[in-house]
Amino acid sequence: MNYEQLKLANQLCFPLYAASKAVVAKYTPHLSEIGLTYTQYITMMVLWEHTPVGVKELGEHLSLDSGTLTPLLKRLESKGLVRRERPGSDERTVIVTVTEAGTALKRHAALIPQKMAPCMPLSKDEAGTLYALLYKLLDEMRNT
Amino acid sequence: MNYEQLKLANQLCFPLYAASKAVVAKYTPHLSEIGLTYTQYITMMVLWEHTPVGVKELGEHLSLDSGTLTPLLKRLESKGLVRRERPGSDERTVIVTVTEAGTALKRHAALIPQKMAPCMPLSKDEAGTLYALLYKLLDEMRNT
DNA sequence: CGCAATTTGATTGTGCGCAATTAAATTATA
């Protein structure tokens, strides 16, 4: 039997998994300065663009389900960054709204992409290629 | 202030994070057939290449620390796939060895890369480019 | 030798991440 494919170095999944963790680790010290985890950060990024928004739509943007989002949103709520409320119209849905404190945080968060840029040791071209390949992988995996 | 960079679509970290999760999700049904999680799978891959091995060296291959590996290895041990033992020479170290059952599992695991290949909607060239860029990102982030 | 620094794995605590289940409400259908 051919065991070559079983070597870590011959797998595409492993560098993907390791690079993702490494990038999150690079963000972490900057994010902890503003009191967010990485997942909370990307959640706030969606919320800054789309507020108010339902939990389901939020999860679609982030590829996260309610099992992850419900406790995460409660933590953001306890920090005063968002509000969770059920509208009278449909008691099943929860609408998440960014508070004033959440909006104020956006100014600090906006500095993070700039701080991260020098940590990304890829040229503009390389980053563009990587970005396109990752989205191609993502989009086509969704459809299968 | 420029908030363009704060949009999810303008960040490289997010497709990396989402693609990594999506690929792990693709592996999961195949892996559950042989009773492994994704992290257990890549751990066994390292062990099949390097047995016996200390926990520290194992963690270096996987970019995982003992807080993750210790309970994970205990679960692999409880499944009978590995043995954990302290050699008399240095009581601090733990040596992990693949058992016969662990070796037998390799035959089943070897089928998984083949099952996954059609799920990866990238040409050989694209996969090669992605692989190279991810390792470049990984290697250079390690050195900074 | 004697003591400090280092190495190594284990432990604890917090926070994802997801599958499976549940419960409540709405919508579709006979």
Add this chain to the structure above:
DNA sequence: TATAATTTAATTGCGCACAATCAAATTGCG
């Protein structure tokens, strides 16, 4: 209009993932 199917969050349980701390053993240095 009943009632079945669907939609939507929440809950539960398990397994990572990592920071911080601890304890034990080894190594290095004066």
